Amino acid sequence: MTDDAPELRASDADRERVAETLRDALAEGRLDMAEFEERLDATYKARTYGELAPITRDLPVAGGVPAAPAVSLHKEPAEPGSWASRITGGEGSSSWAVAVMSGFQRKGRWTVPKRFSxxxxxxxxxxxxxxxxxxxxxxxxxxxxxMGGAQVIVxxxxxxxxxxxxxxxxxDHREEGVxxxxxxxRVIVTGFAFWGGVAVERKLTKAERLLQKEQRRQEKLDRRTERRELQSSRHEEMRDRWERHWDRQEERMEQHRQRHEExxxxxRERREQRRDRRGHRDY
Structure with a gap:
């Protein structure tokens, strides 16, 4: 933590580094559960470096070495598509909506403010x-x-x-507890419903559904290919068995023919011998 820039805004990555230090301290017995929960709550509520600095100042890291700065002024770019890249700060692109005998939609690429009504x-x-x-x-x-409704899709x-x-x-409370x-x-849904309702649903985007569908299709093709290969190997094995069977049959037939000829x-030799003996007696 740098003391010369206490008012700079901290990032989610900074708060996660502090939270990891607290978890290590809890596992080592340096903090009890009540202290851990108190400091962890303060960590996630902290907005600046100055608010994060005192939380781990009295805690060492692994090996007993004094804790290094918990946050850094050098910000790594957030990975595209990650949650860090989607928490942009600032103001929302729309903060309210009204539907009187009509409807409204907020969807697609928009920025949700801290409070939307x-x-x-x-x-x-x-x-x-x-x-x-x-x-x-x-x-x-x-x-x-x-006498109306609203649907929140997360x-x-x-x-x-x-x-x-x-x-x-x-x-709708079905998505709570996940x-x-x-x-x-974290999305908090509040309000009031009179002869109406507010539904909360968890859904994939169309692109994610198509990707999931393509993955299932590819898995199905892979299973089908495996079955075909298995059937082919079984057919090959059956053919080998039949070939071995016919080879044995031909071998047995050949042996039988040879025994018959013998x-x-x-x-024939015994007949010739008997004929020769009869001819000898005639003389």
Whole structure:
């Protein structure tokens, strides 16, 4: 940690490095569970280097060496398509939506603000986060649905928390409790539903579904090829068995023919001997 730049914003990678140091300290017995949870919560809430600095200042790393700077001013570029690349900071591209006897959509490439609000009355709306970027690691979507509804679609890997209230309506809690992937944003769905509902679904994007379909198709082709190769090997084995069988049959027939010829030759010789003996007696 550099003390000359305490106000610089920390990245998710910085917070993960601090969290890893805390996990090592917990495993070594340097922190108890209460201290670990308190410091870990402070880690994920920290926004600047100055807020991260005190969290691991009194902790060594493995081997008892004093802890090195937990964060670095040298930022590595986020891998394209990773969660880090999708948490962009700043303001959202849209912060509210209204549907009165109509509908609205927020989908595709857009930036979800820290708080997005929507209202639907005799209508409905769709808030699709599958291809969206996020202004913060934790965003809140507040939905008010009166005789209407709203659908929130999140990609796999995102943690979902539902805190809405429904009166003669409801909020969908099915996606709660699914742990998020490391570095993934956290989506909190709040609001109120009266004679309406707010649904939360976890779906793949169209490109991901096509990729998954292509993978299943390729796996099916691979299995079919394996079956054909197995059948071919079995057919080859059966053919070899038949060939060995006919070879044995031909060998047995040849042996039988030879024995028959030998017996016939012996019989012919005995006849000649008897004929010779009869001729000798005549003289």
């Amino acid at each position: 929507c209202f639907s009355f005799w209508g409905g709306g769709e808030i699709d986060l599958r291809e969206a970027n996020f202004a913060d690691r934790e965003v809140e979507i507040n939905c008010i649905a009166i 990609p796999p890997g995102v943690e979902v928390v539902v805190r809405g209230i429904g009166i003669m309506g409801g909020f 742990p998020g992937e490391p570095g993934a944003p 017996r016939w030759e012996q019989h």
